[in-house]
Amino acid sequence: MMILLGDFSTFLFISKVNSILEMGENMKHRLLIPLLLFVIVSIPNLIVDAEDSNHEARLKMYKDYELASGVPWYEIAAIDQYERNTYKFKEGSDKLKYDTISIFITNERWSGPENPYYYDNDSYTINLFGGIGKDGNGDGVADINNEEDVMYTMVEYIRSFDTFKEALNSYYQQDQAVKIIEEIAQLFKHFDTIVLDKRCLPVSKRYSYSFQDNYGTARSWGGARSHEGIDIFANYSTPVLATAYGVVEIMGWNDYGGYRIGIRDIYNTYQYYAHLQGYEGDLKEGDIVEPGQVIGYVGSTGYGKEGTSGKFPPHLHFGLYKYDGRCEWAFNPYPHLRRWEKEEQ
Numbered sequence: 001m002m003i004l005l006g007d008f009s010t011f012l013f014i015s016k017v018n019s020i021l022e023m024g025e026n027m028k029h030r031l032l033i034p035l036l037l038f039v040i041v042s043i044p045n046l047i048v049d050a051e052d053s054n055h056e057a058r059l060k061m062y063k064d065y066e067l068a069s070g071v072p073w074y075e076i077a078a079i080d081q082y083e084r085n086t087y088k089f090k091e092g093s094d095k096l097k098y099d100t101i102s103i104f105i106t107n108e109r110w111s112g113p114e115n116p117y118y119y120d121n122d123s124y125t126i127n128l129f130g131g132i133g134k135d136g137n138g139d140g141v142a143d144i145n146n147e148e149d150v151m152y153t154m155v156e157y158i159r160s161f162d163t164f165k166e167a168l169n170s171y172y173q174q175d176q177a178v179k180i181i182e183e184i185a186q187l188f189k190h191f192d193t194i195v196l197d198k199r200c201l202p203v204s205k206r207y208s209y210s211f212q213d214n215y216g217t218a219r220s221w222g223g224a225r226s227h228e229g230i231d232i233f234a235n236y237s238t239p240v241l242a243t244a245y246g247v248v249e250i251m252g253w254n255d256y257g258g259y260r261i262g263i264r265d266i267y268n269t270y271q272y273y274a275h276l277q278g279y280e281g282d283l284k285e286g287d288i289v290e291p292g293q294v295i296g297y298v299g300s301t302g303y304g305k306e307g308t309s310g311k312f313p314p315h316l317h318f319g320l321y322k323y324d325g326r327c328e329w330a331f332n333p334y335p336h337l338r339r340w341e342k343e344e345q
C-alpha cells in the first residue's frame with residue numbers, strides 16, 4: 001500500500017519545522033540548511049511503504065533481544081512485521097505507538113482481563129490477574145507505553161511456549177495470522193535481512209506484453225463476479241516472474257484460474273498468478289521465491305475442469321490481496337504494475 005510519507009515521519013518533519021520557526025533569525029539560518037539537507041536526502045524515500053522504515057534500529061533491537069532471550073531474531077521480527085502490516089486496520093490506531101517496534105498489546109491483555117486497574121503497571125498485580133505485561137527496562141514499572149517493556153513482554157510470552165507456533169496460536173487464535181507470521185519468519189531467516197521490499201513486473205520487459213486497467217470489470221464465466229486483478233496479455237510460454245520476495249502458498253488447478261500460483265510476501269500481500277500454461281521446474285508449495293525469479297509460463301488454462309485451455313487468448317491474470325488481520329480483500333494491482341514497470345527502465 002502506497003502512502004506518501006508515513007504519519008510518523010510527517011510528524012517528525014512538522015515538529016522540526018515548528019521548532020525552527022519559533023527560533024531567532026540567526027538560529028533559523030543555521031538550522032535551515034541541515035533541514036533542507038534532511039528534506040533532500042528524504043526525497044527518494046518518500047514513495048515507500050509507510051510501514052517500511054527504520055530498518056537498522058529495528059534489526060538491532062531484534063538481535064539484542066535474541067541475544068538476551070534466545071528467541072531467534074527472525075521470530076521476533078516476524079511478529080513485529082505482521083503488527084506493522086495490520087496496525088492501521090485496527091480500530092483507533094491510525095499511527096504507530098512506539099519509535100521502533102509496532103507490536104500492539106491491548107490493555108486487557110497487558111493488565112489481565114479481570115484486573116480492576118485497566119492501566120495497571122505493577123508487575124505483581126498484573127501477574128495476579130493473568131496479565132502478560134512485564135518490566136523490560138528494569139525501572140520497576142511494567143509500562144505499556146514503553147517499547148522496551150512491550151518488546152520484553154512479547155519475547156517472554158514466546159519463551160513461555162514450547163514452540164513458536166504454539167505461542168502464535170495462543171496469542172492470535174487465528175490460523176491465517178499464524179500462517180502469515182510463520183512465512184514472514186521463514187523469509188527473514190532465509191534472506192538474513194528484514195529489507196525485502198524489492199518488486200518487479202510479473203513479465204519480463206524483454207518479451208512483448210500489454211495490459212490495461214481492467215480491474216473490477218464484470219466477468220461472465222462462473223456466475224456474476226467482478227474481475228479481481230489485471231490481465232497482462234502476452235504470447236504462450238512467456239516466462240512469468242515472481243514480483244516480490246515471498247513464500248509459495250498455493251499451486252495447482254482451480255476451475256476459474258486454471259493452473260495458478262499464490263505467493264505471500266512480508267507485507268501480508270498475496271500475489272495471485274492465473275491461467276498459466278505450466279510451472280517452472282520443481283517449484284512447489286512452501287518454496288521461497290525472489291523478485292524476478294521465473295515461476296511459470298503464460299497460458300490460457302481455466303474456465304473448466306482440469307486441463308481446460310484455449311477458451312480465451314493467452315494472458316497472465318495477476319491479482320493482489322491484503323490480509324488486514326481479520327479478512328483478506330483484493331485491491332487494484334494496476335498502479336503498482338505501472339510503477340514497477342517504470343522502476344525497471
Ligand SMILES: [Zn+2]
Pocket residue numbers: 227229230231316317318
Ligand atoms: Zn483476469
